[in-house]
Amino acid sequence: MKFAVLSGDGIGPEVMSVALDVMKVVSKKFNFTYEYTEALVGGAAIDAKGKALPDETVQICRANDAILFGSVGGPKWETLPPNEQPERGALLPLRKIFGLYANLRPAICYKELIESSPIKSSIIPNGFDMLVMRELTGGIYFGQPKGTTQTANGERAVDTLVYETAEIERACHIAFKAARNRRKHVTLIDKANVLESSLLWRKIFKQIAAQYSDVQTAFMYVDNAAMQVLRNPSQFDVMLCENMFGDILSDEVAAATGSLGLLPSASLAEGTFGLYEPSGGSAPDIAGKGIANPIAQILSVALMLEYSFNQLNAANAIRGAVHKVIAKGIRTADIASPGCTKVDTAGMGQAIAAEIA
Numbered sequence: 222m223k224f225a226v227l228s229g230d231g232i233g234p235e236v237m238s239v240a241l242d243v244m245k246v247v248s249k250k251f252n253f254t255y256e257y258t259e260a261l262v263g264g265a266a267i268d269a270k271g272k273a274l275p276d277e278t279v280q281i282c283r284a285n286d287a288i289l290f291g292s293v294g295g296p297k298w299e300t301l302p303p304n305e306q307p308e309r310g311a312l313l314p315l316r317k318i319f320g321l322y323a324n325l326r327p328a329i330c331y332k333e334l335i336e337s338s339p340i341k342s343s344i345i346p347n348g349f350d351m352l353v354m355r356e357l358t359g360g361i362y363f364g365q366p367k368g369t370t371q372t373a374n375g376e377r378a379v380d381t382l383v384y385e386t387a388e389i390e391r392a393c394h395i396a397f398k399a400a401r402n403r404r405k406h407v408t409l410i411d412k413a414n415v416l417e418s419s420l421l422w423r424k425i426f427k428q429i430a431a432q433y434s435d436v437q438t439a440f441m442y443v444d445n446a447a448m449q450v451l452r453n454p455s456q457f458d459v460m461l462c463e464n465m466f467g468d469i470l471s472d473e474v475a476a477a478t479g480s481l482g483l484l485p486s487a488s489l490a491e492g493t494f495g496l497y498e499p500s501g502g503s504a505p506d507i508a509g510k511g512i513a514n515p516i517a518q519i520l521s522v523a524l525m526l527e528y529s530f531n532q533l534n535a536a537n538a539i540r541g542a543v544h545k546v547i548a549k550g551i552r553t554a555d556i557a558s559p560g561c562t563k564v565d566t567a568g569m570g571q572a573i574a575a576e577i578a
């Protein structure tokens with residue numbers, strides 16, 4: 222197991238160091254070895270090398286089998302031209318260079334934290350646990366033609382929503398494989414009542430589904446899905462979405478959990494290469510204080526173990542430990558509640574590591 226560690230800016234290095242400590246404990250417990258190489262990214266890379274994604278960093282990523290990413294950005298670099306800023310200058314090129322076409326965002330609302338969710342606890346008495354799988358490199362954000370032209374009456378703007386068979390097939394395979402490690406259910410989110418591209422998604426989805434007869438399927442229009450996330454999120458296991466629907470719904474689902482600091486994500490390429498990172502940003506408001514919640518970064522390690530290194534048991538041990546620690550009332554400031562045991566970043570990492578050990 223070889224991975225690149227790109228900690229980045231703000232709370233990135235603080236939560237990364239704790240996540241690497243957890244990795245050490247889990248490797249001992251599950252008897253595997255690994256090595257990692259650190260590299261500069263984001264604002265830290267701009268300061269040292271003049272570029273958010275230096276060539277050396279790309280080379281280090283290429284020489285490894287996965288990227289464990291922290292977060293990038295902060296006020297210091299916000300006045301740079303948009304394409305040179307940490308997020309756009311590092312994450313978008315990484316997606317392109319490594320062909321990261323599938324974005325997975327598991328969203329768990331733990332039973333013990335349902336009060337943090339904006340959804341009434343009577344609707345989610347046991348919390349919820351779903352996975353939004355978003356196609357990341359196709360669809361309306363990239364389709365051609367695209368652009369604005371002058372017309373006799375003003376301007377005309379065009380975006381093109383286009384998908385081809387192979388793009389849909391590979392996204393479906395990821396969703397079905399993910400479902401096999403979960404509750405074995407995939408809902409395809411589309412707008413097949415009005416969009417041609419959605420009809421193609423349905424057709425191919427059904428063909429691929431035939432290869433996963435142990436996984437159940439459902440279809441839902443995206444407008445209904447936006448409503449169902451609020452009315453009955455527990456009905457979803459894996460939600461498979463094309464790019465724009467997934468962009469919107471994954472944020473809605475994340476907000477529904479109520480605890481952004483807990484959510485990891487994976488961006489996967491063909492094969493087993495992937496980039497794993499917290500869903501949140503670099504949290505400059507709390508950086509350097511040692512109070513950030515490291516759980517999203519720790520759960521990103523779990524995703525890396527599952528998807529790049531085929532270590533599902535180790536991944537599940539991390540997830541189980543995180544849940545146990547939360548159930549015990551151990552909390553960082555962002556998820557603290559009356560009567561809990563408040564810990565700092567390192568304390569949360571130690572509690573999770575102890576639970577795994």
Ligand code: NAD
Pocket residue numbers: 232291292293294295296308312481482483498500501502503504505506507512513514515517555
């Ligand atoms: P943010 O996610 O960094 O912060 C939003 C709020 O959530 C803040 O109050 C922050 O303190 C809190 N928060 C986030 N993660 C937390 C954690 N682990 N523990 C405790 N609290 C946490 O979003 P923002 O403020 O919009 O952006 C800050 C910077 O991060 C910007 O420069 C932005 O461009 C960048 N950003 C980077 C990424 C990325 O690296 N993938 C993603 C989003 C934003």
